[in-house]
Amino acid sequence: MYELLKQNLNRHIKLNEEEFGLFLKRLSVKTYLKDSHLIQSGQTCKYTYFVNKGLLRLYDINKKGYEKNTLFAKEEWWVSDLYSFHSQKPGAYFLQALEDTEVFQLSKPAMENLLLEIPKLERFWRILHINAFIAQQERVMDMIAKTAEERYRDFIEKFPEAELRISQRHIASYLGITPEFLSKMKSGLKH
Amino acid sequence: MYELLKQNLNRHIKLNEEEFGLFLKRLSVKTYLKDSHLIQSGQTCKYTYFVNKGLLRLYDINKKGYEKNTLFAKEEWWVSDLYSFHSQKPGAYFLQALEDTEVFQLSKPAMENLLLEIPKLERFWRILHINAFIAQQERVMDMIAKTAEERYRDFIEKFPEAELRISQRHIASYLGITPEFLSKMKSGLKH
DNA sequence: CGTCTATTTGAATGTACTCAAAAGCGGTGG
DNA sequence: CCACCGCTTTTGAGTACATTCAAATAGACG
Numbered sequence: 001m002y003e004l005l006k007q008n009l010n011r012h013i014k015l016n017e018e019e020f021g022l023f024l025k026r027l028s029v030k031t032y033l034k035d036s037h038l039i040q041s042g043q044t045c046k047y048t049y050f051v052n053k054g055l056l057r058l059y060d061i062n063k064k065g066y067e068k069n070t071l072f073a074k075e076e077w078w079v080s081d082l083y084s085f086h087s088q089k090p091g092a093y094f095l096q097a098l099e100d101t102e103v104f105q106l107s108k109p110a111m112e113n114l115l116l117e118i119p120k121l122e123r124f125w126r127i128l129h130i131n132a133f134i135a136q137q138e139r140v141m142d143m144i145a146k147t148a149e150e151r152y153r154d155f156i157e158k159f160p161e162a163e164l165r166i167s168q169r170h171i172a173s174y175l176g177i178t179p180e181f182l183s184k185m186k187s188g189l190k191h
Numbered sequence: 192m193y194e195l196l197k198q199n200l201n202r203h204i205k206l207n208e209e210e211f212g213l214f215l216k217r218l219s220v221k222t223y224l225k226d227s228h229l230i231q232s233g234q235t236c237k238y239t240y241f242v243n244k245g246l247l248r249l250y251d252i253n254k255k256g257y258e259k260n261t262l263f264a265k266e267e268w269w270v271s272d273l274y275s276f277h278s279q280k281p282g283a284y285f286l287q288a289l290e291d292t293e294v295f296q297l298s299k300p301a302m303e304n305l306l307l308e309i310p311k312l313e314r315f316w317r318i319l320h321i322n323a324f325i326a327q328q329e330r331v332m333d334m335i336a337k338t339a340e341e342r343y344r345d346f347i348e349k350f351p352e353a354e355l356r357i358s359q360r361h362i363a364s365y366l367g368i369t370p371e372f373l374s375k376m377k378s379g380l381k382h
Numbered sequence: 383c384g385t386c387t388a389t390t391t392g393a394a395t396g397t398a399c400t401c402a403a404a405a406g407c408g409g410t411g412g
Numbered sequence: 413c414c415a416c417c418g419c420t421t422t423t424g425a426g427t428a429c430a431t432t433c434a435a436a437t438a439g440a441c442g
Contacts, residue, residue, distance in 0.1 A: 062337075068335050070328060082324065082328075083325050115314075123306075126320060127277075130277060130316075132320075133324040136327040137262075137327055139331050140331055141259060141261060143335070145253040145255075145259050145367075147398095148397080148398070167421095168420075176336075177399090178398075179422095181399070182421095183422055183423080184398090184422080339429080358389095360387095360389085370390095371390080371433095372429090372430055372431070374388095375430090378390080378391090
């Protein structure tokens with residue numbers, strides 16, 4: 001049940017059984033049905049989520065009223081509205097289940113307790129966020145330097161099941177293009 | 192001399208005089224002349240830099256041979272090629288001084304020692320990187336949802352001295368547009 | 383003063399968007 | 413099991429935002 005989480009923590013730190021047990025005591029397991037929301041814009045974000053099974057999307061709604069996907073979180077991803085979660089102020093993002101999704105959720109107080117009880121976790125999240133930052137920085141560079149077609153190819157390469165698990169309009173929104181244009185691009189790629 | 196650094200550390204953690212003294216012992220002060228490079232693509236990044244005075248730009252060169260600016264680091268910013276620094280593998284980024292710049296540099300072993308000697312620093316860098324991630328995520332959303340003109344206005348708002356300290360072609364590259372188009376935009380804004 | 387680089391301007395072009403309409407697809411109820 | 417509804421994807425025409433290339437102008441520095 002908790003193998004994936006254990007594996008994830010062990011990527012950066014070593015926890016003994018007692019520590020891991022403590023970690024488990026602080027989190028709660030929850031299943032969200034497809035299309036339901038874990039976070040709503042305007043509300044203060046209560047949890048950070050670890051996806052054990054399923055798929056989530058983090059998005060916001062821009063001034064023109066369009067939804068824009070920020071990231072997809074599949075198995076073994078941590079996801080939250082980090083600004084809202086850490087500041088405990090109302091956030092701008094929505095988090096929605098694209099499939100029936102089982103998450104392990106950690107509240108802010110739970111996380112703070114864990115950080116005091118298992119100081120190694122400071123290190124774990126430090127490294128996790130460094131890697132997240134690096135990935136996001138690359139994405140900015142891709143937006144600056146690559147065409148929509150290159151970004152699409154790269155995305156599919158990094159996340160091959162995306163086309164099976166995510167609708168085209170959500171992929172288009174993530175890539176920063178319109179669904180119409182993605183459709184035209186794909187028909188063009190075959191020739 | 193070290194007031195800015197002290198202030199920066201104190202944003203997220205409290206260090207006593209002894210701990211701060213230890214921090215200072217681990218870093219070295221260096222001044223780089225305008226246009227000189229602190230990091231070269233292809234080499235392993237030795238240091239993480241704190242900008243005490245001056246201005247740096249982090250950039251890479253894309254497939255087409257163009258320089259693309261990733262970020263500008265002015266006073267009180269930490270900057271490095273994080274991938275290369277933490278993995279100690281060759282990196283893809285260049286870091287160059289846009290003004291004569293005084294930095295405090297911290298080598299990988301120095302940082303690792305500090306993290307052992309002052310465990311609170313794990314927390315400091317964790318929070319620092321969370322904030323960096325949030326900022327980068329916002330930048331991705333801006334690239335997806337905003338026009339070049341909106342991105343330009345926002346950039347100038349967040350960094351008003353930019354126009355005095357950074358050449359237009361570097362700003363254009365940061366915004367993901369050509370210098371020609373930035374020029375046309377600016378003349379258009381006046382009418 | 384001359385050289386080198388940065389900025390401006392213009393014309394032609396390309397990439398991606400908007401709007402509209404048609405086609406496809408999945409689920410639901412009769 | 414078929415018909416219908418709602419949503420997603422495809423296709424097309426016209427348009428807009430931003431690029432490319434070229435040339436002129438302006439600025440910075442030795």
